[in-house]
Amino acid sequence: MTRYEQLAQSMAVEIRSGNLAPGARMPSLRQIIAQHGVSQSTVSRAYYLLEQWGLVLAEERSGYYVAPPANAPEAAARASAGESATVDISELVFSVLDAAKQPGIVPLGSAFPSPLLFPLSRLAKSLGQAARNVSPWSTVVDLPPGNENLRRQIALRYLRVGISQPADDIVVTNGALEALNLCLMAVTQPGDIVAVESPGFYVALQAIERLGLRAVEIPVDPTAGLDLDALAQALEKHPIRACWFMTNFQNPTGVTLSAEKKQALVELLARHEVPLIEDDVYGELHYAPNYPPPAMAFDRRGLVMHCGSFSKTLAPGYRVGWASAGRFAERVQRLKLMTTLSASIPVQAGIADYLEHGGYERHLKKIRLALQAQRDAMAGAIRRWLPEGTQQTQPEGGYFLWLRFREPIDAMALHRLAIERGISVAPGPLFSVSHGFENCIRLNYGHPWSPRIEEAIRTLGALLVRPEVRAHD
């Protein structure tokens, strides 16, 4: 933990314990510098964190005050009430993510798995070697579509599941997030309508908001996946320009579309000439022996833009993903050149080196087993501690569970109370433009099981029966 995080945490303890009451003035920067012997930037940063966590409020020119309990999310909710649904989502997402950033929190609401699950020191070795050996001219040659060796390695992984994807049509990106955004930009103009999942990953909703697009939500059943009939109707009713779906181990439900449904999806979209942006960042984290082939495997028309990443499977923080964008590959490549030029060149070479020599398959086997065991542990704790009748999904890959409670609850209220107790959850309303799913939460089981996590689930169980959390309508 850095100095400023330590400082912020010690101040957070003072506030939570009640030693510093709501409304009380916080010590000035100068006082803290004198008292703790830290630099000004450390104090500023600590206060910044405390503000992010909703524990203090800044008043211009007069300093910081202790915030009323769980200030940040409530304020965000109030601010968004009068605005349009599409503007809401970012504020809501950021307020929840900021609150959950607090160090030391039990990260059940996080989007990331534990970094300890990854072969980071072996990767560092590959990165160092590749950086030393890469040709100076690669800084020009490896511009988009990207490092040739890496693209060949990715093409080989496609080939293993029977997909013959030319390496030249793969564009390396700064993680899947950039790939998805570039694909969306490649096939839409402001004002266009895009079909997304509901519940679905909030990042898709943010991208739609940012690009001035409109969303049509297609229901996702937590056990059967995307509702294809509803999609067919939406395609008749709206001039949908693109779909953005997650076909394997969907975020947030964990559900996977069957091969038959994937094929039907591809055929339906082909009839309407609508491109599919396929977010498949969790596919390699399958617990069954084989990778469930993505919808792309059924595509004959170049309409599927398949986006993958090493962030969830191998190298978090390295920011290497890719798009296999079918007939849109060149457009995506040019958008990449115009917006961020290229992915980091030594990093591309480093990942390629690891894929060739690092033992990727061995690592994947290990992480899949770990995640499966963690899923089972989480499922057990949910049965032990959460109210009877709670429905949970049983994903066959990835690291997200989706819960629906029998009695109506207010997931935002649960989120706020849980944060005060040092636990984050991802409340259902994050995953929809219309802020439904008040009765649902997403839990992350990407962290090694521990008594602390067990205890956190027990705390959630206790919170769920409190009147503030029960829905009032």
Next chain:
Amino acid sequence: MTRYEQLAQSMAVEIRSGNLAPGARMPSLRQIIAQHGVSQSTVSRAYYLLEQWGLVLAEERSGYYVAPPANAPEAAARASAGESATVDISELVFSVLDAAKQPGIVPLGSAFPSPLLFPLSRLAKSLGQAARNVSPWSTVVDLPPGNENLRRQIALRYLRVGISQPADDIVVTNGALEALNLCLMAVTQPGDIVAVESPGFYVALQAIERLGLRAVEIPVDPTAGLDLDALAQALEKHPIRACWFMTNFQNPTGVTLSAEKKQALVELLARHEVPLIEDDVYGELHYAPNYPPPAMAFDRRGLVMHCGSFSKTLAPGYRVGWASAGRFAERVQRLKLMTTLSASIPVQAGIADYLEHGGYERHLKKIRLALQAQRDAMAGAIRRWLPEGTQQTQPEGGYFLWLRFREPIDAMALHRLAIERGISVAPGPLFSVSHGFENCIRLNYGHPWSPRIEEAIRTLGALLVRPEVRAHD
């Protein structure tokens, strides 16, 4: 050089020498595989390159044919003739850049300096060490605004020129290109008007095109820089929402705004409440003893969004830049989170390590001296070989020269003839929405001087007197 590049180059020689005439059918993939003993992907990639260079044309299902001479740029020029000015620029830029990608070309039209000018092996050492030592949790903690140590190092560099920039308001990006794009997104909506320089960097024009914005061009004098009177008039006449200017060693002219003009610029924009996106990627490559302070140094209102990068000064291809976005810092940070999440985390740590321990100042001194000597060598060759009366700028930093010829010429024709002779130049029309500057070219002197470059300048001199290059109107 890779296998496919060698193959492409040997086929290029056959075409250029006339052994394969325009319209002739190229050998099939199968024939080449049999003849050269290479893989199918090598042949595909080689043909891809030949197509990019405009040397062959692909006919669906029937193979490749030798293109008519200099096919690519002409085709692009034809395609763009009937379209709007803003759609033009990307096609024109890509056709010129693609043509100049040809390996072995004398890269006078390139936007990059020689990678050999950079301490790449010392950097690789820092990168390897940082990757090994970085905390696994940094994959979460170093999300935007970015690695704290790196932001502190950047803040220290600001402090050296008297700018007190809190590290917390610096957002680390995938190179300056992303920083500039995020800043532009942060302050504009589709349809808004943005002021740019003319001649100016084509990437600004591409961004404006991509985001559905409109450009107002403000003239840049090759010796005095931006015309502030023209800007003042434009601000009265148009509802300008942002300016995107390069204040130090401007691309393409190399001109630098004086401190007085920078201050006047900041004051003018403050009166109109218009943000300035300040592209300062060449500032550290000054030949005089001191870094010319950017316009940001005069900003009291948080209206200047200063964008910098290590790509031109230290680490090409690493893709690390930043934005100090004043009052827009939080918006830029959120846009970063939503579009590419974060810059590569080990790379951020690696650059920070180099800045602390690698000897950055020593390296900068060396590269500045090298570039200054190359500027002088280029200036001498221009005087020796190019037509009398050719005006050239004399930049005090960076690695671009701007030439204006006395007799009217067609810079696009010069570009095409030069490419056929293995020389790239950046024709003037690239640097303006209105495609003016037909009489100008930009030359890159970022490569160690050599007889080959001298000879290339001599060839340009010979081409400039040919009738195809003389303007006809």
